[in-house]
Amino acid sequence: MSTPLTLTTHASISQIAPADWDGLGDGNPFTSHRFLMALEESGSVGPGTGWQPLHLSVDHDGQTVGVAPLYAKSHSQGEYIFDHAWADAYARAGGDYYPKLQCAVPFTPATGARLLAHDPGVRQALLAGMTQVAERGGASGAHVTFCTKAEAELGEETGFLPRVTQQFHWLNRGYDSYDDFLAALSSRKRKAIRKERARAQGFGGSIRHLTGDDLRPEHWDAFWAFYQDTGSRKWGRPYLTRAFFDHIHQTMRDDILLVLAEEDGFPIAGALNFIGPDALYGRYWGCLENHAFLHFELCYHQAIDHAIANGLSRVEAGAQGEHKLARGYEPVPIHSLHWVQDQGFARALDDYLDRERALMGQEIQALADWTPFRKG
Template sequence: MSSALTISTHSSIARIPAADWDRLAGGDPFTSHRFLAALEASGSVGPGSGWQPLHLTVERGGQVVGAAPLYAKSHSQGEYIFDHAWAEAYMRAGGRYYPKLQCAVPFTPATGPRLLAPDPGIRQALLSGMAQVAERAGCSGAHVTFCTETEAREGAEAGFLPRVTQQFHWLNRGYGSFDDFLAALSSRKRKAIRKERARAAEFGGTIRRLSGDDLRPDHWDAFWAFYQDTGSRKWGRPYLTRAFFDQIHDTMRDDILLVMAERDGQPIAGALNFIGPDALYGRYWGCLEDHAFLHFELCYHQAIDHAIAHGLSRVEAGAQGEHKLARGYEPVAIHSLHWVRDEGFLRALAGYLDQERAAMGQEIEALADWTPFRKG
């Protein structure tokens, strides 16, 4: 078999066989062919969205041996590792920051593989391919966000600049129940969470965890209303279309946990999670009524309940939110990779990121001291 590698770009995930892609994705729900296909088929990405698919594959001897979800971006929205200040500085210096290449899962601040290949040499080829595509297409550079720590290390060896930011994740230390988890907390924090859960239950209805065939179209109608309310307040307009939720119902409902609060048979709030091989990923929340602590119950405590019951190692509850700290979610490092064509800007960016990594390490260490766990 020939050892020569062929790198190709694809304007749609549909042009890449699902079996080839998923063999490399390794079970991650967000880099699965069906998730990325749902984004495209629903119009959530593609023309007019600022996310133009340009997925990479590496072939050897006619077989796909590597792949990466890649997009040409005309803005920096929906990425969650922000480079707005870089874009402004780049353009002030007379450059054109957009379009840029983004190796990422759109609208999804969840860590996972981005360079889909078991062979480190193929992962290096994917990074090299991104740089080549950026040069050929006149893009300012290429960015790989929410990648694994291994990918970040390998990317640094390939000339990409590593960046470290942080999120809050709940880590399962072998708890048999939510009470076991609470027993690991300080007395004051343990009492606060119990009181919070009791207050949340006072909304006057029931909370259900729905997955697989328990999910029905009317659940998505309700959640769409929740999502629109949250999206209009946070982003101006929701990123995802209504059709996206129909798509994931058809192709991914076994990978979904929808936590729904209902009163008198009517949904009033909900939280959407995706289930990975070893993690639960909280993605979207919304409500039609405000009730004390209901957000924390649906998004954080119910997620912990599910993770413990199903033996998952962690809950990733999305971007930002130091309020998660008091609820047992701990600061963890998040990795990304960045490369720009302009050598002067690349040097300046390297200096900035060196300082930022040092500061971020200190911040994560300081935040870890504020976790609610019993000391010693």
């Protein structure tokens, strides 16, 4: 590029035009302008949350050519690629780990592009911009989480340290039906899943898929009760506000699949998914009644049903959960990038991540050997 690039930070995504932001993305619902706007307008991020928006844009000749979702963090909650031990070590060495910069989608452990630009040089500029913002703002470092493999490779070239963790994803190998998928499993696992689904579907009610205009305000009232129950048990305090769900109903209901279990027309459990161009992303689950295997049915089996019916290549069912293996979800590597200002700490972190990547590769291979697919 003959003229220089201009880097700007933004205290709200509202300062960047939706068409400019989304025109640089890949259709992933979580990095869409409307999703990030819903987080801000609902108060799920912003003052008092520990997630302070500081989004980046890169302009060239008056045109926005790159953007990245960026936040100043005062804690490490809601990230799902954990650095609590790093923060503890940094503090014990006498440093202030917070604030730090986080290029991520808050509360969303789903892989996708984080450096939204068509030109690799602009992506490098976004990474370099993060380090400059960290240095000038007194942040300990900058972290890019749940990025793509290509971004991880680019980041390593730019001086960031790559990290590999793992999740369980269901991969569509051209299945025409759920039975077609089951045929790829060993006989014992196939029988176990059929038995599990029959038990779950026999809870005494019905299961519905709701998307678009089928979603009504009363469905969000029900799901809010589910979400609060799960959040209070897992996180102590739910990350998202009630207003967030009203916002996404208004702006994203065509990108949402709510799998709802009802008894006598009354919702008792639900799983909230977001629909991407080529993937279904399972995000939240909750219930008011406990029924055997209903969690697995709504979150995993019904998601596979939807993916097959709609020709999606994969289901990402969120963080953790080795129980997903038995349901046909496979271990896959997850990428992130990390940069810290303190050179001594950076050297120690580089050594740690080298060893962790080797061990993670072994773990992924060992878990792959436990998938229910027929061997050979």
